[in-house]
Amino acid sequence: MFTIAIHGGAGTLSKSAMMPEKETAYRQALQKAIEAGKNILEKGGEALDAVEAAVIELENCPLFNAGKGAVFNHKGEHELDASIMCGKNTSGGAVAGVKHIMNPISLAKMVLQKSQHVMLIGDGAEQFAKEQQVELVDQSYFYNEFRYQQWQQIKGEDTFALDHSVEIKNPKMGTVGAVAMDVHGNLAAATSTGGMTNKKWGRVGDTPILGAGTYANNNTCAVSCTGHGEFFIEQVVAYDIHCLMLYKNLSLKDATEYVMLDKLKKLNAEGGLIVVDKNGNHSLVFNSEGMYRAHFNSHVNKIVTAIY
Amino acid sequence: MYTIAIHGGAGAVTKQTILEEEDPKFRAGLKAALHKASGILKNNGTAVDAVEAAVKCLEDNPLFNAGKGAVYTKKGIHELDASIMDGSNLQAGAVAGVRNVKNPISFARAVMEKSGHVLLSGKGANDFALKMKVEMESDDYFYTKQRYDQWLKVRHTDFYHLDHITEEMPERKFGTVGAVALDKHGNVAAATSTGGMINKQFGRIGDSPIIGAGVYANNKTCAISCTGHGELFMRAVAAYDVSCLMEYKNLSLHDAMQKVVNEKLKAMHAEGGMIGVDAKGNVSLVFNAQGMHRGSIDAKGVEYVALYGDE
Numbered sequence: 001m002f003t004i005a006i007h008g009g010a011g012t013l014s015k016s017a018m019m020p021e022k023e024t025a026y027r028q029a030l031q032k033a034i035e036a037g038k039n040i041l042e043k044g045g046e047a048l049d050a051v052e053a054a055v056i057e058l059e060n061c062p063l064f065n066a067g068k069g070a071v072f073n074h075k076g077e078h079e080l081d082a083s084i085m086c087g088k089n090t091s092g093g094a095v096a097g098v099k100h101i102m103n104p105i106s107l108a109k110m111v112l113q114k115s116q117h118v119m120l121i122g123d124g125a126e127q128f129a130k131e132q133q134v135e136l137v138d139q140s141y142f143y144n145e146f147r148y149q150q151w152q153q154i155k156g157e158d159t160f161a162l163d164h165s166v167e168i169k170n171p172k173m174g175t176v177g178a179v180a181m182d183v184h185g186n187l188a189a190a191t192s193t194g195g196m197t198n199k200k201w202g203r204v205g206d207t208p209i210l211g212a213g214t215y216a217n218n219n220t221c222a223v224s225c226t227g228h229g230e231f232f233i234e235q236v237v238a239y240d241i242h243c244l245m246l247y248k249n250l251s252l253k254d255a256t257e258y259v260m261l262d263k264l265k266k267l268n269a270e271g272g273l274i275v276v277d278k279n280g281n282h283s284l285v286f287n288s289e290g291m292y293r294a295h296f297n298s299h300v301n302k303i304v305t306a307i308y
Numbered sequence: 309m310y311t312i313a314i315h316g317g318a319g320a321v322t323k324q325t326i327l328e329e330e331d332p333k334f335r336a337g338l339k340a341a342l343h344k345a346s347g348i349l350k351n352n353g354t355a356v357d358a359v360e361a362a363v364k365c366l367e368d369n370p371l372f373n374a375g376k377g378a379v380y381t382k383k384g385i386h387e388l389d390a391s392i393m394d395g396s397n398l399q400a401g402a403v404a405g406v407r408n409v410k411n412p413i414s415f416a417r418a419v420m421e422k423s424g425h426v427l428l429s430g431k432g433a434n435d436f437a438l439k440m441k442v443e444m445e446s447d448d449y450f451y452t453k454q455r456y457d458q459w460l461k462v463r464h465t466d467f468y469h470l471d472h473i474t475e476e477m478p479e480r481k482f483g484t485v486g487a488v489a490l491d492k493h494g495n496v497a498a499a500t501s502t503g504g505m506i507n508k509q510f511g512r513i514g515d516s517p518i519i520g521a522g523v524y525a526n527n528k529t530c531a532i533s534c535t536g537h538g539e540l541f542m543r544a545v546a547a548y549d550v551s552c553l554m555e556y557k558n559l560s561l562h563d564a565m566q567k568v569v570n571e572k573l574k575a576m577h578a579e580g581g582m583i584g585v586d587a588k589g590n591v592s593l594v595f596n597a598q599g600m601h602r603g604s605i606d607a608k609g610v611e612y613v614a615l616y617g618d619e
Contacts (some may be wrong), residue, residue: 092543117513119513122431128510209519235398239545
């Protein structure tokens with residue numbers, strides 16, 4: 001038995017505002033990403049490889065705020081964050097503020113597997129990438145007309161937008177992620193983002209923080225978050241789900257709903273999270289209008305994609 | 309009632325590894341930081357002010373690996389990390405990989421109170437420091453002969469340490485400083501600051517600027533500051549784990565810290581320690597290393613300063 005779930009960000013995603021062709025494009029992208037993970041899992045592959053593969057697909061798709069589709073920061077650059085965690089041994093890897101990495105999630109996995117560290121940032125992280133023979137890409141790789149126009153709208157202001165809707169007043173949380181349980185019973189989680197439009201001062205959100213945006217532990221679950229990162233850091237959201245299950249014996253459903261719909265909602269902290277537990281159950285919960293998401297359980301054998 | 313606890317790093321802190329003349333200097337440094345914080349708390353000051361003041365005092369002391377006494381990176385520069393958290397509202401601020409900031413803990417506090425963000429990193433963070441008129445220092449300020457000589461020994465190797473670990477070196481400890489406090493208003497706060505690992509490269513970030521890993525504060529449970537093998541503390545989400553064990557499993561502060569440090573972290577071979585206070589006035593200083601530079605003033609006003617494991 002295996003399970004995989006993915007997300008492509010949460011936020012104000014109302015059906016009435018979504019063009020049908022755009023909705024189709026998003027659903028196709030989600031389908032493609034989950035298939036990439038599923039293909040690995042059904043061959044008996046590792047959860048860690050499956051979540052990486054799914055996130056790579058999402059990073060390569062310009063529709064999502066991660067990898068190629070990353071938003072512009074205050075200086076008109078793209079700064080990317082990502083993290084990955086293996087539930088078997090709770091090893092983790094993360095990169096923050098990298099500017100020339102096509103697939104930050106793969107660099108995060110290299111940090112996990114090939115460095116003695118957990119988190120690398122900025123130029124130093126790119127130095128590590130070079131030593132690992134990762135090809136660096138020019139910033140122009142991340143150029144996207146839609147994102148550029150979005151940045152142009154707010155660049156003169158001191159405001160930030162958590163994502164990439166045309167109307168900045170309707171921010172979506174632009175982050176992508178994947179969680180999986182493989183046939184060996186191992187869990188893994190991965191999260192990647194381009195951060196907030198117009199962000200400055202080297203702001204880092206919850207995405208590259210183990211315990212905040214990402215967490216995986218075979219004793220409980222694997223979690224990937226999306227949302228207002230500052231709150232997710234302060235609430236240590238991903239690890240909180242683990243603790244509620246381990247220490248308070250809450251079910252997956254109760255733990256995820258308590259954190260997302262009670263704790264975070266009371267703080268007006270918008271967002272969502274996806275979780276797969278050690279029994280292969282999944283829970284995709286959000287307190288915003290919508291969240292791009294998909295899941296697949298081998299015993300049901302059907303890919304389900306959803307937005308609202 | 310108020311309490312304060314501080315640490316200045318854990319590791320192979322023994323009578324054999326600490327020079328006889330250095331012993332009283334470490335103790336005096338810890339005492340000065342304790343007194344700075346207790347003065348604030350006695351006069352109805354806040355826990356946030358107290359932990360910031362204590363950590364500032366340790367950052368200004370060249371004996372500790374934070375602020376002025378920060379170790380050298382592989383490139384021969386100083387990259388500093390710090391974080392602070394207010395248990396009354398769960399707000400936090402942190403900086404990672406910043407340079408030339410005299411007191412990273414005060415900068416972390418400015419992030420918490422004035423940036424709208426929690427974590428700022430690298431060069432971008434320095435732009436915010438200038439905007440906030442945070443006190444800056446030249447590279448020379450961070451020069452200390454001892455740290456420089458340490459770095460010269462290892463700079464051409466791929467070798468790094470969490471602070472100063474090797475057989476040929478007399479001292480072996482994880483260099484981080486931290487403070488936790490309970491104020492008279494019943495609020496707790498935590499602060500952590502470090503210069504990281506000597507000879508570190510690749511923009512490595514440890515647990516010190518990570519909320520939940522190296523620092524955490526919540527009036528409902530506790531305030532925690534950690535020191536140790538940062539990578540493992542991050543994977544274990546060590547500071548928040550103590551809080552969760554208290555909130556979700558009803559463990560006492562002491563039992564929760566013992567479980568995390570002497571069971572969970574020990575099983576991961578994660579050497580280090582942590583200091584904690586809770587809102588009831590309990591104070592706990594726990595480590596699984598040979599020693600930890602530490603000190604506290606408990607709810608009865610009893611002062612304690614120690615370096616070695618058997619004190």
